[in-house]
Amino acid sequence: MARRRVPPLRTVVDSRVESVHTVRAGTADGGRVRLSAYDLLTGPWYTPLTFFYRKTLDGEALRDSLARTLLRYPLLAGRLERDADGGLSVLCNDAGVRFTEASCPDPMREYGHLLRAQPVIGDVVREVSPFGVVGRDTPLLKIRLTQMRGGGSVLGVLISHSLADGGSTLAFLENWSREHLGLPWEDPSHDRRALDALGRPSDDPATRAGRVFVGVGRMRHLLTTLRPGLRRRVTVTTRFEAAELAAMKSRALGELTDAGAWVSTNDVLTAHLWRVLGELRAHPDEVVEWLGLVVGARSGLGDALPSSYWGNCVSKSWTSLPAGELRGRSLGAVAGDVRRCLRDNTEDKLRDEIAFLGSYRRRGVSRHVMSAHALDVSETSLTVNNWSRFPLYRIDLGAGRPFWYEFPDLPVPTVHITPTPEEDGGRDVYLCLSEPNAVLAGTGRWQERLHPYAVSGLTG
Template sequence: MGRGETPRFRTVVDSRVESVHTVRAGTAGGGRVRLTAYDLLTGPWYTPLTFFYRGTLDGGALRSSLARTLRRYPPLAGRLERDADGGLSVRCNDAGVRFTEASSCDPMRAYGHRLRAQPVIGDVVREVSPFGVVGRDTPLLKIRLTRMRGGGSVLGVLISHSLADGGSALAFLENWSREHLGLSWEEPSHDRGALDALGRLSDDPATRDGRAFVGVGRTRHLLTTLRPGLRKRATVTTRFEAAELAAMKTRALGELAELTEADPDAWVSTNDVLTAHLWRALAELRAHPAEAVQWLGLVVGARSGLGGALPSSYWGNCVSKSWTSLPAGDLRGRSLGAVAGEVRGCLRNNTEDKLRDEIAFLGSYRRRGVSRHVMSAHALDASEMSLTVNNWSRFPIYRIDLGAGRPFWYEFPDLPAPTAHITPTPDEDGGRDVYLCLSEPHAAQVRTGRWQERLHPHAVSGRAG
């Protein structure tokens, strides 16, 4: 790359639309599903997920199995409507899902860490404006199947974030896979009232003061939402092998034991250690002054914290966030074990009392018709002073078999704020793939040999991921 050139972080796959179909379940008996306050937090945006297959997928067979799957997922074939109090509901009218088939004159390439592609092939993202969804005949699920010359397929999935968090989106895709293969799968629960009923304001002042969400005025909400988009971001990936993670965890546990002596609760998980390592490395990359506060936001699933009060098959948004912070100098100077302990402590704050209080707090804004004024408590820090970590390492990303084997690669979109997206590897061998979404200059630095070595000091083979 020459001086002054813009680095290329992704390749573009050209494709041509061949046909567009509307896939319906064949029944419209789902009524209306009123979305929860957790659902309303996301706004009417879509989550694009892209899966790359070496085999060729059969579009007709996919549409048939998708129609059968939609019978148990009526919201996905429905349409969003505004409620009288400003909330949202899904009218389960079986208006349908858009399924586009396309072809590419290019062969399937060896996509992966060193060769990235756009997260959705073709114009699928541009086809959906988040401002033209509510009260319109706009599909809440779009599928685009692109066949490559000589074999291989790319499956782009665009799903309304108002309906599902990442775990629920992947659960739907895994169930579609099981339906396609003729396997049994669990009926999802669309009873959003089950989550709303769990709301209970906390009696603990510290819990109330530490809420992950706050109510703000319309102007502040708009400015805070738009500000991250002013900086161009790019995503780079790197792989942490299982042996490398084991070495990191052994070191961290040893350091933590020295700090906490005989504390029986002094334990950290592999993901805690990886998160701590990424947070420290990013603090070094950014080189902020020692006193500058560095924020870490952890996206956490609320289901486990609610103590089994929700059905295991609950389908929707059920995600909270926990925050912690350290001065940049402290973060760079602390041991890996000490920072991993900070991460674990942040996760432990996600108690049942905190989650029930959060549900009640968010519900109160919905009842007053001002849900759109609620945002993350540290959204104003969603800048170069923060890192949000979203851990998908237990999700079935590489088990979405739709008749052509499992995918060999998966792409995730660039996000408006600095984010570390953690996933399993294609081999599901205990390693982790990390998608780091950073400002373009920082992303370019991370791709250099020096920074790959900095990210992988515990690589057993001595090779950066």
């Protein structure tokens, strides 16, 4: 019997802690910032990001520039507190950020698609546990700088998801980079009232019926949240070159039938991945396949929200097709479905969502709100989180730009799309799947299915 091809395991960067510092801004007003209803959706989990640099970062210089940056990000140096109604606030007391310096006896390796690393945060379980955050002296931002033998550095960043979504996290890192390099940058807005004030129940029954968040009982919320952890997830990575994406988009545009119809490159890539993974999972024709799109709410809210707003401001859209229809539809038709799903994020939908979430917070049951689809149908759903426009490879902290970025495994099937290190119009894609599906996705046959529009197969 032929052996299964198993996706390569992530290597562990074996590091030893040399010193631990608390970085503070040096000033605090002691005020409280009450987190928004969107902030409360995430729970007190941390988002781990890891960046690999060929040149060595200066730890002391990083701490100095971080302290200056925290002057304009007082929430990051604060502590989470529980409100009387069950919500959360940040006490802006400048209690500080944890900055750990470590060393590794091994040289920097050529990390990338063929050699991936575990998020370099040290004891990850201890660092990211959400059970010791609220009401504790637990930093909301944790930095781990690992110096490699012979040069090169790994920068691990843990940020509380209660404070920031992906876009805001990268905005902070880019602003830290600009502060470190002596470049100007815009003050962020931390006023959550500006977002909460936009809540307004919709007059459209269809909008209210189609809300993507629902209130559930405490036990169902707990069981549904724990269920995905029963399956092991493995991440497979792959790269789509710019020419490959252009060929894919050309095919999709040619298959659109409505006059004036248009789809973006990311719409087409999302549609392609959904179709291929639908084939790979091989559900019976009548089983409904769900696609969840993580979308930023800022553009839908327009000028009503300050452009510099910093916090969680992310919604989700869902679309679905029977498995057989998903496999049988053309790329252009599925890309059109993706585009229509994104267009559902109207200002009316988002305002209604903010009002709905706010009503649960006022009743003291905000922790009972969850996505209407994602966890209940995790084995027939796919969540796509598109970071292709984020400045992942522009985080220069004095040693040039990173050459690789590492993404953590998630508890539900997820597609994470990022720019390439060269920012050349291509896309790096992280496919976080159940272990059997990840094994299949890593085989030659399914890699060919993922890349039929590559230079050697443009006619596919």
